[in-house]
Amino acid sequence: MLDFNNTEIAFASKSKSELKNAYLLFNVMKHPGIVKLGKWACQVALKIRFPLAWIVKPTLYKQFVGGETLQDCTKHINLLKLSNVKSTLDYSAESKQTPEGIRATLEETLRSIDFARENHDIAYAVFKPSTITTDELLCKVSEKNEKLTLTEIKEFREFGERFMLLCERAYNNNVRILVDAEDYCLQNAIDELTDEAMRRFNKDRAIVFATLQMYRHDRMPYLHRIYDDAVEKGYYPGIKFVRGAYMEEERKRANIIGYPDPICKDKQATDDNFDAGVRFVVEHIDRMELFMGTHNETSNYKLAFLIDEQKLERNTPRIFFSQLLGMSDNISFNLAHEGYNVTKYVPYAKVRDVLPYLLRRAEENTSVAGQTGRELRMLNAEMERRKKS
Numbered sequence: 085m086l087d088f089n090n091t092e093i094a095f096a097s098k099s100k101s102e103l104k105n106a107y108l109l110f111n112v113m114k115h116p117g118i119v120k121l122g123k124w125a126c127q128v129a130l131k132i133r134f135p136l137a138w139i140v141k142p143t144l145y146k147q148f149v150g151g152e153t154l155q156d157c158t159k160h161i162n163l164l165k166l167s168n169v170k171s172t173l174d175y176s177a178e179s180k181q182t183p184e185g186i187r188a189t190l191e192e193t194l195r196s197i198d199f200a201r202e203n204h205d206i207a208y209a210v211f212k213p214s215t216i217t218t219d220e221l222l223c224k225v226s227e228k229n230e231k232l233t234l235t236e237i238k239e240f241r242e243f244g245e246r247f248m249l250l251c252e253r254a255y256n257n258n259v260r261i262l263v264d265a266e267d268y269c270l271q272n273a274i275d276e277l278t279d280e281a282m283r284r285f286n287k288d289r290a291i292v293f294a295t296l297q298m299y300r301h302d303r304m305p306y307l308h309r310i311y312d313d314a315v316e317k318g319y320y321p322g323i324k325f326v327r328g329a330y331m332e333e334e335r336k337r338a339n340i341i342g343y344p345d346p347i348c349k350d351k352q353a354t355d356d357n358f359d360a361g362v363r364f365v366v367e368h369i370d371r372m373e374l375f376m377g378t379h380n381e382t383s384n385y386k387l388a389f390l391i392d393e394q395k396l397e398r399n400t401p402r403i404f405f406s407q408l409l410g411m412s413d414n415i416s417f418n419l420a421h422e423g424y425n426v427t428k429y430v431p432y433a434k435v436r437d438v439l440p441y442l443l444r445r446a447e448e449n450t451s452v453a454g455q456t457g458r459e460l461r462m463l464n465a466e467m468e469r470r471k472k473s
């Protein structure tokens with residue numbers, strides 16, 4: 085029976101010292117004051133180019149990152165495979181959005197798609213669109229308030245070519261690719277390109293996956309539009325559901341600029357929207373594929389029960405559960421143990437480049453109510469269990 089409290093399964097691959105280190109780390113992260121101070125210190129250190137690896141590598145990096153390169157991630161891929169969990173290698177360097185940074189990110193992402201073709205323990209490739217262009221351009225195109233200059237038109241065309249190049253490489257390699265979702269002000273342009281890529285490359289099966297942030301109250305109508313379009317034009321949309329990572333910034337921005345808040349009115353409304361989206365895709369699974377990224381136990385139980393209720397195979401390749409490396413192992417490993425498809429996002433990049441991602445993880449663990457408490461409780465229960473046995 086599926087039970088996320090089974091810590092023996094959750095931490096089977098962790099040594100005693102790894103459990104202890106994770107416990108210490110989450111204990112520090114539960115203090116918002118320390119995380120805030122650490123964030124500020126890291127930002128200063130980055131500016132003055134003060135070395136950070138000595139403190140970050142044995143702590144946050146070790147817990148949440150697979151390594152610096154694709155090859156480094158092999159040990160995680162193999163370890164996850166032992167528990168029937170697949171990997172999704174995510175090049176998490178936050179690009180400097182310079183021509184060199186953009187080119188380097190594009191090339192590394194292409195390498196990650198090729199790496200996935202050769203390795204059946206990798207479930208998906210992934211990319212974050214803003215790392216292959218600039219926020220300014222994405223924002224201007226998305227908001228449609230101002231006319232683009234000729235240079236911007238050319239730059240946006242080139243961004244579209246890079247975007248399609250990644251999707252086409254995934255298609256040629258028969259590798260599914262997730263397009264991460266970003267801030268509201270950047271997302272329209274991303275949605276339009278993703279829709280086009282799905283029409284182009286998802287003719288026989290879902291290759292390109294759109295990410296829908298269900299904290300946005302306009303996402304169910306968008307999901308219905310995707311479905312109707314797919315039926316009309318004959319393709320198979322891939323849908324990745326998350327709740328959304330940028331709520332505070334979104335509310336602030338909407339308030340300052342003076343447009344309606346795009347986020348659901350409260351957590352319950354987001355949860356209901358999330359459930360409705362997941363149910364819709366499962367009920368139309370002959371036409372769509374589902375990737376559900378969440379650390380919420382209830383959402384994971386609900387999807388597991390829904391799969392059983394709809395009499396689908398637990399390991400139908402059309403449905404994957406997903407959590408981030410270093411978080412919610414109790415969910416990932418217990419789901420996999422019960423025969424459901426699970427993939428962990430395994431971020432990789434050099435310490436300096438992945439720091440913004442790590443700081444977001446640290447902040448998320450202080451701000452997502454109950455999450456750190458749950459990690460600590462699980463780790464503690466497993467250490468106690470091992471002591472007794």
Ligand SMILES: Cc1cc2nc3c(=O)[nH]c(=O)nc-3n(C[C@H](O)[C@H](O)[C@H](O)COP(=O)(O)OP(=O)(O)OC[C@H]3O[C@@H](n4cnc5c(N)ncnc54)[C@H](O)[C@@H]3O)c2cc1C
Nearest residue numbers: 264265299326327328329350351354377378379380406407
């Ligand atoms: C595998 C994976 C991939 C991800 N990819 C992306 C991505 O591409 N883009 C992205 O934006 N995020 C992404 N995320 C992060 C995700 O959007 C969430 O921020 C994070 O997972 C926390 O939500 P939860 O469902 O896990 O947990 P929960 O604790 O159940 O939910 C917390 C979330 O609920 C929402 N929420 C909280 N309070 C309120 C409120 N008062 N009103 C309305 N809504 C509220 C917010 O979205 C908040 O982050 C990803 C997460 C995972 C696990």
